[in-house]
């Protein structure tokens with residue numbers, strides 16, 4: 001048996017609190033019925049291990065739609081060999097409680113890997129958005145975004161939403177999904193939700209639970225570095241190398257931090273820039289604390 005399927009044996013999840021759908025066919029017929037009734041359907045795609053950041057996406061979905069589906073699927077194809085696919089927290093019971101505490105959702109779509117990849121792995125079909133994955137995380141996570149776009153397109157086809165909500169924390173993912181959605185003609189509105197942060201500025205992430213207290217304390221350097229870079233740009237600095245050096249220096253002040261990248265790119269095309277002329281820019285960081293890889297970003301606008 002494919003090891004991925006051993007981790008996710010297809011089984012019926014029984015519960016009487018929320019409708020849990022595990023098959024694509026049932027999800028599609030449920031979505032079709034909702035849409036036929038004239039309701040607007042929102043999808044919040046997740047890999048589970050829900051935290052306050054996800055719950056904010058759910059609250060936003062409930063504001064913008066009549067019917068909300070949360071998908072929970074730890075997608076194997078977006079993890080490179082050696083990444084934390086096996087260790088990734090799987091907490092369905094806690095996720096159901098968290099969603100209930102946030103006022104409930106209409107459907108949890110929680111397919112098995114077998115349901116999503118009926119011919120095993122790697123799948124025969126994939127969706128790839130070229131060029132936007134060349135820098136930032138894409139330069140370090142071979143195949144990651146192809147795994148994301150492929151599974152998100154499958155989630156779109158299964159859940160048939162009018163609207164899908166993603167966190168801005170994964171800014172590269174969001175930009176790539178926006179482009180895929182337009183180019184593939186999915187007819188789905190994509191909403192990017194602002195980053196939800198802990199009190200010390202740390203962007204919320206399912207991976208924060210891997211951090212020990214000292215790492216968590218030091219991890220505030222990510223948001224501090226980004227704020228500083230945006231501040232420099234706001235104050236008139238136009239040389240990207242100056243912003244990048246300033247971010248590197250702040251990250252280096254945390255003894256447990258190991259920088260993977262600090263970059264400033266065009267927010268739309270995600271291509272590197274050397275000077276800030278007019279437009280919208282994305283400053284982004286990836287930093288390891290031990291084995292835990294954290295990402296964060298901020299966008300800023302330079303007027304013509």
Ligand code: PAF
Nearest residue numbers: 045046047075148151170
């Ligand atoms: O952002 C995530 O949690 C995942 O990349 C997504 C969009 C649910 C696809 O697996």
